[in-house]
Structures are given as structure tokens and as C-alpha cells.
Amino acid sequence: xxxxxxSPRHEVTEMGQEVTLRCKPISGHDYLxxxxxxxxxxxxxxxxxxNNVPIDDSGMPEDxxxxxxxxASFSTLKIQPSEPRDSxxxxxxxxxxxxxxxxEAFFGQxxxxxxx
Amino acid sequence: xxxxxxxxxxxxxxxxxxSIINCAYSNSAxxxxxxxxxxxxxxxxxxxxxxxxxxxxQGQRVTVLLNKTVKHLSLQIAATQPGDSxxxxxxxxxxxxxxxxxxxxxxxxxxxx
Numbered sequence: 001x002x003x004x005x006x007s008p009r010h011e012v013t014e015m016g017q018e019v020t021l022r023c024k025p026i027s028g029h030d031y032l033x034x035x036x037x038x039x040x041x042x043x044x045x046x047x048x049x050x051n052n053v054p055i056d057d058s059g060m061p062e063d064x065x066x067x068x069x070x071x072a073s074f075s076t077l078k079i080q081p082s083e084p085r086d087s088x089x090x091x092x093x094x095x096x097x098x099x100x101x102x103x104e105a106f107f108g109q110x111x112x113x114x115x116x
Numbered sequence: 117x118x119x120x121x122x123x124x125x126x127x128x129x130x131x132x133x134x135s136i137i138n139c140a141y142s143n144s145a146x147x148x149x150x151x152x153x154x155x156x157x158x159x160x161x162x163x164x165x166x167x168x169x170x171x172x173x174q175g176q177r178v179t180v181l182l183n184k185t186v187k188h189l190s191l192q193i194a195a196t197q198p199g200d201s202x203x204x205x206x207x208x209x210x211x212x213x214x215x216x217x218x219x220x221x222x223x224x225x226x227x228x229x
Contacts, residue, residue: 004159031214043160043205043219050214091159095215104150105215107159 004108006092012114018080021111024073025094033093033105034067034077043091049075050097082115089113124203128226135193137223139206142187146208150217151180151191154203163191163204193225201227 005024013019025032033048047057052069060067064083069075079086089112093105129135141149148167152160166173166180166189173180179192189206203224207217 033216042221045216045218048214048216056216093159097214104162104165105217107161110159
């Protein structure tokens with residue numbers, strides 16, 4: 001398996017524009033997570049899905065952020081309109097639930113977003 | 117801006133020495149704890165985890181210690197190598213959350229050859 005695949009790797013956009021980040025989880029994984037990383041706040045969980053259903057979106061900063069998972073192999077994180085403070089590295093991760101055992105989350109390479 | 121304010125704690129060690137990276141956690145209800153390694157330009161990578169009912173777990177060149185009394189976690193790396201240079205994060209999680217991670221601040225490990 002190629003691991004978690006994110007696109008694009010880098011995105012530079014102007015303030016006010018819509019940004020869409022994409023993620024392909026590892027095949028067979030039933031959990032998908034979106035994290036954001038900044039120097040100020042570290043790694044923060046934005047939202048996670050189980051079997052394509054959003055379970056916890058309490059980390060989504062505001063209504064400008066939305067995430068979807070239309071099927072088991074694809075998810076998007078959308079920011080509309082984007083603002084300079086949204087500049088960060090956004091990571092997607094996936095995991096497979098193994099009963100009561102630990103569930104290792106595998107991370108993608110991230111999308112570095114710069115809003116100017 | 118993104119780079120203003122927070123500076124990661126830094127640990128600098130000589131190649132071949134042992135490294136100890138520490139972490140304090142907050143949630144007594146967490147079921148397990150994980151250490152992740154993040155190299156520049158990459159996503160975090162799993163190193164080792166430990167269940168809350170254990171106090172020590174060993175892997176290849178790494179050992180994790182858990183002290184629930186003081187909510188403290190440590191990662192020991194034996195015979196540190198230049199390839200170990202990275203930012204190390206501790207994280208906590210619960211079994212019923214499929215791997216949802218709450219990350220600590222991170223420590224930057226720098227290995228001098």
C-alpha cells in the first residue's frame with residue numbers, strides 16, 4: 001500500500017479564495033482524521049470520521065471549515081473563504097479499528113497551505 | 117503569523133549517547149499513550165505505544181516509561197544516531213476512538229555526529 005496520500009503537497013492561495021485539500025486513506029482503514037499543525041498550536045485534531053460518518057468535529061475552528069467523506073477511499077477538507085491565519089500544514093491520517101487493541105494512526109505527508 | 121511565539125524544547129545529544137525525552141499528559145482516562153517521530157517535511161510516524169495498565173514497554177532501541185501517579189511519559193532512545201534527529205511528540209488516546217490522538221507539544225532532538 002502507498003500509505004495515506006494527500007494532495008496537493010503545497011498550496012498558495014489568496015485570502016478569500018476557496019481551498020480544497022484531498023486525502024486518500026489506506027485501503028481497509030475505517031477511521032480517517034484531519035489534523036492541523038502550526039508552531040503556535042502544535043498538532044490539533046480538526047475532525048474524524050468512522051466508516052465515512054463524521055464522529056467528532058469539535059476541533060473545526062469555525063464555519064469556514066468543512067470536511068466530507070463521500071466514500072471509504074476519499075475525503076476533502078474545504079476552507080471557504082480562506083484567511084491568512086489558516087496557513088498551516090494539514091495532515092490526514094487513517095487507522096483500522098482492531099477491537100480493544102491499540103489503533104495506530106498512519107499519517108500522510110501533509111499539505112502546506114499558505115494564504116496570502 | 118504561524119512561526120511567532122512557540123519554540124519547541126530542544127534536546128541535543130552526542131551520537132552514541134542515550135536520549136531521554138519527557139512528556140506530561142493531562143487526561144487520566146486515556147487508555148494508551150503513543151510516541152511519534154516527525155522528520156522535517158514529513159508526517160508523524162509511529163514509534164511505540166504503551167497501554168495505561170503498563171509502566172514500561174521496550175522496542176528496538178526505544179523504551180517508553182509511564183508514570184500514572186504524576187502523569188508522566190518518557191521515551192528513551194539507546195545509542196542515538198544522526199537519523200534519530202527529528203521532533204518527537206507524545207500523544208494520548210482512548211480505545212473507543214479509533215486512534216484519535218491528542219498530541220503534546222513536541223521536543224526537537226538534535227544528534228551531533
